[in-house]
Amino acid sequence: MWKYYALLSAFFAALTAVFAKIGVKDVDSDLATAIRTTVILFITWGIAILGNHTCDFRCIPSRTWIFLILSGAATGLSWLFYFRALQLGDVSRVAPIDKLSVVFTICLSFMFLKEPINAKVIVGALLITAGSIVMLYK
Template sequence: MGTSNSWFYWACLSAIFAAFTAIFAKIGIRNVDSDFATLIRTAIILVVLIGFVSFAGKMSNPATLPAKTWLFLILSGLATGASWVCYFRALQIGDASKVAPVDKMSLVFVAIFAFVFLEERPSSQEWLGIVLVSAGVLVLASKR
């Protein structure tokens, strides 16, 4: 796979790891508060990422980042934290096979927000795919 398609490889790996996240989290939060479980998960992620970035030699001085970069990384971090808290709460009270598909509605929202804020213009075929994903999520979430 060429570099122009390497994003697809990483996105597929992300999807696989996200699926394991749902399964492992559902099992792991059986006897613990979902917010506390999110804290533990976040601490583990922090330690792993510090090790990864250090080992890969990618550590740099955060003070050299522009203010706009800081602002949007902070906003992204806050959104991620809110997403994780909501996701773990939903997993604790709902079926993983229902929660995970609804969580993937994020791709529909990304397409809409990218259209509004980033001026991305999906093709008619891509909009059709987004509508089909929405329909699929609704079908999966409503199963009895």
């Protein structure tokens, strides 16, 4: 089932890139990110409230809070830089370079989470890296 969610995530990320490129055309990229974040805020809180998941709110351990806050900060910074890159560059070049995050994730998950890396993962990471490097140059 996780594969379907991952594919849906990739599809909506692609829509995000295209919609964002159009959306940042006539507005500051930071303001565009703030608007996008507000929409996400309402959608996710709506899902949490309608799904009756807010009762779990009180039971979140402090360590979890720390990492969720750090994750949120990293996400916000990623979006700010991504929207600025979209404003300045072609979406067809920015989006593939942004996917270097996959390579960074593989490296960080190996170092900090001790997740295994096999030949298939290494080859995939190298291909993503090569593709991103190609996109850096016209």
